[in-house]
Amino acid sequence: MKNVFLFLSVIVAFSCNRKQASITYPASPKGDVVDTLFGTAVADPYRWMENDTSRQTADWVTKENELTFNYLKAIPFREQIRARLEKVYNYERLTAPFQEGEYFYFYKNDGLQNHSVLFRKKGENGTAEIFLDPNTFSKDGTTRLAGISFSKDGSRVGFQISRGGADWTDAIILNTSDKKLLEDTLRDIKFSGIAWKGNEGFYFSTYDKPKGSQLSAKTQNHKLYYHRVGTSRSSDQLIFGDDNNPRRYVGGYLTEDERFLVISAANSTTGNELYIQDLKNPTTKLVTVVNNFDNNHNVMANEGDRLLIETNLHAPNTRVVETDFKKPTPENWKDIIPETENVMNASAGGGKIFASYLVDVKTQVKQYDLKGKIERDIELPGIGTASGFGGKVNEKDLYYSFTSFTYPPTIFRYNIASGKSSLYEKPKIDFNPEAYETKQVFYNSKDGTRIPMFITYKKGTELNGKNATLLYAYGGFNISLTPSFNTSRIVWLENGGVYAQPNLRGGGEYGEKWHTAGIKMNKQNVFDDFIAAAEYLIKEKYTSKEFLAVQGGSNGGLLIGATMAQRPDLMKVALPAVGVMDMLRYHKFTAGAGWAYDYGTADDSKEMFEYLKKYSPVHALKPGTNYPATLITTADHDDRVVPAHSFKFAATLQEDNTSNSPVLIRIDTKSGHGSSNLSKAIEVTADQYAFAWYNMGIIPPMAKKEM
DSSP, X not given: XXXXXXXXXXXXXXXXXXXXXXXXXXXXXXXXXXXXXXXXXXXXXXXXXXXXXXXXXXXXXXXXXXXXXXXXXXSTTHHHHHHHHHHHHOSOEEOOOEEETTXXXXXXXXXXXXXXXXXXXXXXXSOOEEEEOGGGSOTTSOEEEEEEEEOTTSSEEEEEXXXXXXXXXXXXXXXXXXXOBOSOOEEEEESOOXXXXXXXXXXXXEEOOOSSOTTTSXXXXXXXXXXXXXXXXXXXXXXXXXXXXXXXXXXXXXXXXXXXXEXXXXXXXXXXXXXXXXXXXXXXXXXXXXXXXXXXXXXXXXXXXXXXXXXXXXXXXXXXXXXXTTBOSGGGOEEEEOOOSSEEEEEEETTEEEEEEEETXXXXXXXXXXXXXXXXXXXXXXXXXXXXXXXXXXXXXXXXXXXXXXXXXXXXXXXTTTOOEEEEXXXXXXXXXXXXXXXXXXXXXXXXXXXXEEEEEETTOOOSSOXXXXXXXXXXXXXXXXXXXXXXXXXXXXXXXXXXXXXXXXXXXTOHHHHHTTXXXXXXXXXXXXXXXXXXXXXXXXXXXXXXXXXXXXXXXXXXXXXXXXXXXXXXXXXXXXXXOOTTTGGGSTTGGGGHHHHOOTTTXXXXXXXXXXXXXXXXXOTTBOXXXXXXXXXXXXXXXXXXXXXXXXXXXXXXXXXXXXXXEEEESSOBSBOSXXXXXXXHHXXXXXXXXXXXXXXXXXXXXXX
16 A cells, blocks of 8 residues: 555645646747738748748747646656556567568567567468568667568568658668668658569659758659669659649559559549559550549459459449450449448459448458359458458468457458458457447437447446546548557556547548548538537536547547637647648648648638638637647658648647646657657657646546555
């Protein structure tokens, strides 16, 4: 039994600290920049923060971080949270094996390694050896493995590394037998895989290196190249990409038999052109399959000239079609797996098609032959999310992962012929799933739309309105938030916290119609859905305004920024991460213009400009308003959503807020659009949890036990 007087003294000190003495924020000088859009003057006093190489910006970042970390260090249970997160992460994690040539490869993390290590063994029962250890890439662990691709016979490999979390990568080419370096490192590659053609060369995509800051300058014209191993970069062959007719996102991949090169070209994150080239005949040119950006298309497999294409053309929930290479355009497409009422994602492996359906955000999988004949429904371990089911055409067994909110990611081996699944790898975690429950509820949004939400909490939790609740969502870019396990969430749940995850419009949970209901001039639907989720949790007494924290990252960071601007009375704590906060200028940086399908831009029309300005977090904040306690997180190497978004939002919020609640910004170093390694991820999560509980006036039970 710890000293009771020590416990009481900590309680008293905690209560006093909770009164939140006035914080003196670093100076954020205002400039006189004013833009005029459609006759409206828009001040941008913090435009100088967009210069990520200036001394003024660097000094501001240093001072804001000093304030933030001094505040966080004073939270009495912050270190206990971090230590507990380390403990729950300290378990062995393996991935499913995959065969390349004569070797079977798999990733393993001993527990607290910053990066998983790539092992290999000859044959399934061979002795495992380390093939690549990303933990050795840099002394501080901030350089990571960003992608890897083997040639068809497995004799060569190209792997990409990212420094400090940036999207820009370098590619290193090796012989797999002896790990001998085959050429100098290929630098400055972005948003690209490596698609081998035989052993001699590969296709990759990148942008011309931008002038000015590589981390924030606009990138417009993505180009596909062919690189022959051992030759100079200057001799690379340009395959696709025209300076006079740019595409923002270009990807190239080969069918498994290396017969066809398939090129996807897009100007936004939704909709792509589709091109194909027969590599069997070197004189043939690219053939246009789809010549517009109206829908999504993907060549998923082929049998000789017969192409299988996954598409949402005339099928918002997606279908699989077949066509002949000689007549590949949409008027010749024939359904083999028609669209259903549930959104589908298809993959091929072992000479079969696996169709994964979302049924009220839960996975169901069906196996078809390559002609589209149904063979079986695959029995899954439970209600949750299954992923995988892809592989080479000659494989007899496939591997898939199954997870849910209280079901750690578990790998199963699936025998294609029998349809039987067997356990392959189950992690051993310091966590008892039987102590928790998850329910799915449906609630009505402002316009009456029925929205699903998952809620997870400890069994026996009393619904008295006093539970610390973390409400997390995304709501955009056709991305579906399905049931999944998050190791860090254990600490929140085991200390009596409630976790809630609504499936907002703008996502892909119910197909393209659900997506488009939350984009452009419909974007307010997303915020309304989120606000209604919070109101539901409060009404049903899971929590109350005093114990609600809202969290989201990237587009989800925009969600949090917009919601707290519209309803600052709704939550106690806001945790916006790497958010898109300046909706009038997001398209001016890196590849941000590609998000216009979801957002629209301030240049499109007066109506679009006014709509964006109304909800843009930087512009929607109002002086003299009581805002919730806010911890903004971003990073210096985020070259997707540049940190200037968060800088401007923090400076504006610090000025406008009149409550006693703190407004802090935590700017990580050598991280990008997400933590660059495990130790950094643990640190930021510990700070978010500590900040949330502290500002709710809650001492987590684990801290009380140690007092």
